[in-house]
Amino acid sequence: VTERGVPSGMTRLNPWTGEYVDYDNPNPRGSPHGVVIDSEGDVWWAGRDVHLARLTPSTGEIREYRTNGPAMHGHTPVLDSKENVWFSMLAGNHIGKWDRATDKITLWESPVGRDRPYGIFVSPDDKIWYAKFHDCGVSMFDPETETFTQYKAASAPCAVRRLGQDSKGIVWYGLFSRGILVRLDPATGEQREIKIPTGI
Numbered sequence: 001v002t003e004r005g006v007p008s009g010m011t012r013l014n015p016w017t018g019e020y021v022d023y024d025n026p027n028p029r030g031s032p033h034g035v036v037i038d039s040e041g042d043v044w045w046a047g048r049d050v051h052l053a054r055l056t057p058s059t060g061e062i063r064e065y066r067t068n069g070p071a072m073h074g075h076t077p078v079l080d081s082k083e084n085v086w087f088s089m090l091a092g093n094h095i096g097k098w099d100r101a102t103d104k105i106t107l108w109e110s111p112v113g114r115d116r117p118y119g120i121f122v123s124p125d126d127k128i129w130y131a132k133f134h135d136c137g138v139s140m141f142d143p144e145t146e147t148f149t150q151y152k153a154a155s156a157p158c159a160v161r162r163l164g165q166d167s168k169g170i171v172w173y174g175l176f177s178r179g180i181l182v183r184l185d186p187a188t189g190e191q192r193e194i195k196i197p198t199g200i
Helices: none
Strands: 009-013 020-024 033-037 043-047 050-056 061-066 077-079 085-089 094-099 104-109 117-122 128-132 137-142 147-152 163-165 171-175 180-184 191-195
Touching (some): 033 077, 043 077, 050 085, 050 094, 077 117, 085 117, 128 163
Antiparallel strands (some): 009 020, 033 043, 043 050, 050 061, 077 085, 085 094, 094 104, 137 147, 163 171, 171 180, 180 191
């Protein structure tokens, strides 16, 4: 789990013993956000002033992949099928990729100026999907062509924070604080809004 306070860090809980192990972030104000664990057991997170940080629990070593330029803070990391680490950048309006083969990070700027990529996932065909926090919808990035496809919600304006995909390939996302769930079929681009009966 991430510890976003000051000092910031990562904590591992052993659910069988109740034992906690804390790993201090090199940047006490680093505010780690999002966490994913690869097949080697390394723990990845994104945060303030870094694209990504990588913890090797067996040694306690933490490596930071620091930012340069206007694309600053990392937000949420995910793995693709080759275990490259992709991440959103809410503040920087980019998405990024750490390439396992080269140990290098590449950034792509969203073509929509106020997208503010938030939640992110990788589909089984290694397409990158992210929530458009300010632009009220979701976007798909194709790494092979390096192109973005935009999907705007009908009930704009709104905020979108998280999204997911079901076993049939349908993408789902919620309109934050609106009580609306959106069903998106990537095969056709068709979207359907479902009002959640919250009683308010």
